Amino acid sequence: MVAHAEHIPHRSGLAAFLSRWLLTTNHKEIGSLYLWFAFSMFFVGGALAMGIRLELFMPGIQLIEPAFYNQLVTMHGLIMVFGAVMPAFVGLANWQIPLMIGAPDMALPRLNNFSFWILPFAFGMLLSSFFMEGGAPNFGWTFYAPLSTTYGPDSTDFFIFGVHLMGISSVLGAINIMVTIFNLRTPGMKLMEMPLFVWTWLITAFLLITAIPVLAGAVTMVLTDRHFGTSFFSADGGGDPVMFQHIFWFFGHPEVYIMILPGFGIASQIIPTFARKKLFGYNSMVYATASIAILSYVVWGHHMFTTGMPLAGELFFMFCTMLIAVPTGVKVFNWVATMWRGSMTFETPMLFAIAFVILFTIGGFSGLMLAMVPADFQYHDTYFVVAHFHYVLYPGAIFGTMAAVYYWLPKWSGHMVDEWWGKLHFWTAIVFVNLTFFPMHFSGLAGMPRRIVDYSHQFQDFNLVSSFGAMGLGLTQVLFLFIVIKTIRGGEPATDKVWESAEGLEWTVPSPAPLHTFETPPPWPINETETHEGAA
Amino acid sequence: MTDLNNNSKVYRGAIMLGALAVGMFGFAYALVPLYEVFCELTGLNGKTSGQRVEMLATESNTGREVTIQFLARVGNGMPWEFRPATHQYKVKLGQTSITNYYARNRAAYAVTGQAVPSVSPGHTAEFVNKVECFCFNQQALEAGEEIHMPVKFYISEELPDDVHTVTLSYTMFKAPSHENTSHMAMLSSNRI
Numbered sequence: 001m002v003a004h005a006e007h008i009p010h011r012s013g014l015a016a017f018l019s020r021w022l023l024t025t026n027h028k029e030i031g032s033l034y035l036w037f038a039f040s041m042f043f044v045g046g047a048l049a050m051g052i053r054l055e056l057f058m059p060g061i062q063l064i065e066p067a068f069y070n071q072l073v074t075m076h077g078l079i080m081v082f083g084a085v086m087p088a089f090v091g092l093a094n095w096q097i098p099l100m101i102g103a104p105d106m107a108l109p110r111l112n113n114f115s116f117w118i119l120p121f122a123f124g125m126l127l128s129s130f131f132m133e134g135g136a137p138n139f140g141w142t143f144y145a146p147l148s149t150t151y152g153p154d155s156t157d158f159f160i161f162g163v164h165l166m167g168i169s170s171v172l173g174a175i176n177i178m179v180t181i182f183n184l185r186t187p188g189m190k191l192m193e194m195p196l197f198v199w200t201w202l203i204t205a206f207l208l209i210t211a212i213p214v215l216a217g218a219v220t221m222v223l224t225d226r227h228f229g230t231s232f233f234s235a236d237g238g239g240d241p242v243m244f245q246h247i248f249w250f251f252g253h254p255e256v257y258i259m260i261l262p263g264f265g266i267a268s269q270i271i272p273t274f275a276r277k278k279l280f281g282y283n284s285m286v287y288a289t290a291s292i293a294i295l296s297y298v299v300w301g302h303h304m305f306t307t308g309m310p311l312a313g314e315l316f317f318m319f320c321t322m323l324i325a326v327p328t329g330v331k332v333f334n335w336v337a338t339m340w341r342g343s344m345t346f347e348t349p350m351l352f353a354i355a356f357v358i359l360f361t362i363g364g365f366s367g368l369m370l371a372m373v374p375a376d377f378q379y380h381d382t383y384f385v386v387a388h389f390h391y392v393l394y395p396g397a398i399f400g401t402m403a404a405v406y407y408w409l410p411k412w413s414g415h416m417v418d419e420w421w422g423k424l425h426f427w428t429a430i431v432f433v434n435l436t437f438f439p440m441h442f443s444g445l446a447g448m449p450r451r452i453v454d455y456s457h458q459f460q461d462f463n464l465v466s467s468f469g470a471m472g473l474g475l476t477q478v479l480f481l482f483i484v485i486k487t488i489r490g491g492e493p494a495t496d497k498v499w500e501s502a503e504g505l506e507w508t509v510p511s512p513a514p515l516h517t518f519e520t521p522p523p524w525p526i527n528e529t530e531t532h533e534g535a536a
Numbered sequence: 537m538t539d540l541n542n543n544s545k546v547y548r549g550a551i552m553l554g555a556l557a558v559g560m561f562g563f564a565y566a567l568v569p570l571y572e573v574f575c576e577l578t579g580l581n582g583k584t585s586g587q588r589v590e591m592l593a594t595e596s597n598t599g600r601e602v603t604i605q606f607l608a609r610v611g612n613g614m615p616w617e618f619r620p621a622t623h624q625y626k627v628k629l630g631q632t633s634i635t636n637y638y639a640r641n642r643a644a645y646a647v648t649g650q651a652v653p654s655v656s657p658g659h660t661a662e663f664v665n666k667v668e669c670f671c672f673n674q675q676a677l678e679a680g681e682e683i684h685m686p687v688k689f690y691i692s693e694e695l696p697d698d699v700h701t702v703t704l705s706y707t708m709f710k711a712p713s714h715e716n717t718s719h720m721a722m723l724s725s726n727r728i
Contacts, residue, residue: 178553209560213561217562221564246567247567
């Protein structure tokens with residue numbers, strides 16, 4: 001497992017830059033690549049969202065043609081889910097998992113390079129569809145048949161192959177993470193001693209390996225239905241369009257946990273550090289994460305209550321879905337119990353972690369409301385659903401990622417984040433995120449349908465507030481970009497431990513973390529008196 | 537960390553997980569027949585059995601009366617006019633009844649149609665028994681040709697007591713072009 005990067009001959013200028021980043025097999029460099037890629041996709045997806053919110057600023061059709069609006073909604077979803085949230089978490093895993101388990105690198109470094117470099121091609125292909133005749137995919141990120149089969153634009157095929165590539169990338173990345181965790185832990189570190197970020201990622205990797213191939217199967221069926229005369233989803237050939245929804249959501253529900261479990265892990269790392277207490281209920285956290293993952297495979301039907309499902313099916317999916325609230329509740333109570341009577345300080349990562357706990361819980365509660373069959377018939381396909389999943393994704397997955405960046409950036413860059421700027425970012429983000437998404441609960445309950453370019457006049461005030469909030473939220477993330485660059489370029493030097501009561505192997509290496517760490521496995525449990533032992 | 541023992545463990549693990557991923561890709565396809573079997577066994581999804589049933593040996597006159605409704609629609613791109621002769625009437629459980637559907641090809645060329653039935657409420661599908669139905673076969677109509685197609689059926693006496701109305705709906709799809717016809721017939725015999 002010696003680093004391969006060293007064998008690249010020295011070149012100068014652009015060639016050196018390209019060969020360094022194209023050929024790198026170093027987990028830290030690949031982690032940075034993932035994070036920057038996710039960041040750029042976050043802005044692309046965000047720009048599409050700005051288009052949506054500009055159009056919805058007022059009722060009527062102002063700026064954007066209905067056909068283009070559908071493309072914006074579709075691509076916003078696809079880019080944010082597959083291009084921003086997932087690569088960001090994989091980037092964090094690349095950087096942190098080897099550091100947290102005392103491994104010199106990922107177990108399969110060349111595979112790691114390959115799984116990253118697939119992504120720019122996948123999303124280049126997907127985004128190029130905007131410039132094609134007939135436009136980008138316009139059927140929503142869920143690509144329900146027959147919208148994607150019979151009625152899909154020609155660019156649907158680019159979408160399909162884009163999803164294939166992105167799926168290969170995710171599965172290879174997940175395999176790498178899993179074998180790293182199983183084989184490269186420092187001698188003596190038991191599974192039940194791993195940091196929770198590592199645990200949640202282990203379970204996420206399992207979900208990725210089992211769920212993403214089902215998505216690949218679904219898009220392949222759409223492809224053959226479109227071009228090779230099969231009839232998986234068309235009734236006139238003996239198929240069934242409702243079956244598409246079953247297959248899609250069999251993937252889709254585990255997918256939503258793929259996008260939140262690493263966030264749970266991040267909160268479980270940050271909150272103990274700033275509450276200056278051990279994490280409350282470590283074991284129950286692990287078991288809760290595992291049970292959420294298992295349950296995620298038997299609840300897909302709750303996306304389909306209005307498809308004419310029989311009562312028995314509705315009841316089964318409703319109760320299974322509500323059951324997920326139990327392990328999730330365990331986690332929330334554990335975080336609160338960790339903070340209880342702790343000596344808390346409120347540095348930027350802690351603020352984001354606390355916002356994560358509170359706002360994710362709001363998203364969880366609206367999820368429970370949606371789980372109730374009789375209520376769901378009213379909420380289905382309204383803005384209430386939009387409010388729900390943006391509350392779990394924005395303050396959940398995105399704030400989780402931001403908390404992680406604020407928490408570990410001093411370790412990566414060697415500079416402390418300027419707290420004044422960090423807090424400015426936090427407080428603007430928290431105001432605008434609620435301004436954007438909270439009114440959607442009300443417009444949804446009042447009956448505003450989602451995915452439609454126009455709306456009835458009574459929803460105007462809510463939409464005005466949402467659009468105003470969205471513009472602010474977009475600007476706020478430019479602030480985040482500024483803060484990250486500012487911190488990388490300079491700032492107060494970070495100590496090795498960075499935070500007063502941070503615990504874990506990653507804090508035993510110098511700041512900034514050198515390219516190669518833990519070439520000899522560090523001692524476990526950590527011996528406080530000889531912290532620099534493991535660093536290269 | 538470079539010792540061979542550990543490396544081979546890594547590769548073995550990666551290959552096993554890769555096999556799991558390939559298996560899950562296959563599982564997505566396995567969901568298709570699983571879904572069909574599940575719907576057939578439970579009668580969910582309003583799918584009636586594609587099998588012709590024998591006429592009842594003895595007809596009952598004592599069964600309670602329910603309302604049977606008939607619906608007709610055409611699939612996308614199907615140039616036929618297609619409607620039931622009667623929209624609803626009352627029928628006694630266990631008593632054989634005949635109704636007609638009317639179809640006319642409005643196109644200037646021959647078109648073959650395949651009707652796909654659906655029963656609502658879905659769980660009553662297994663109680664609707666068809667002795668004769670145009671949906672068992674494809675119908676070929678020349679340009680402008682019209683046809684009256686019979687459906688002979690009875691509703692079995694086991695129909696749950698709380699059901700008072702059963703709706704039988706047919707969607708007439710344009711059968712795919714000729715080279716696919718045999719494939720199509722095979723599919724429809726399996727899945728109707």
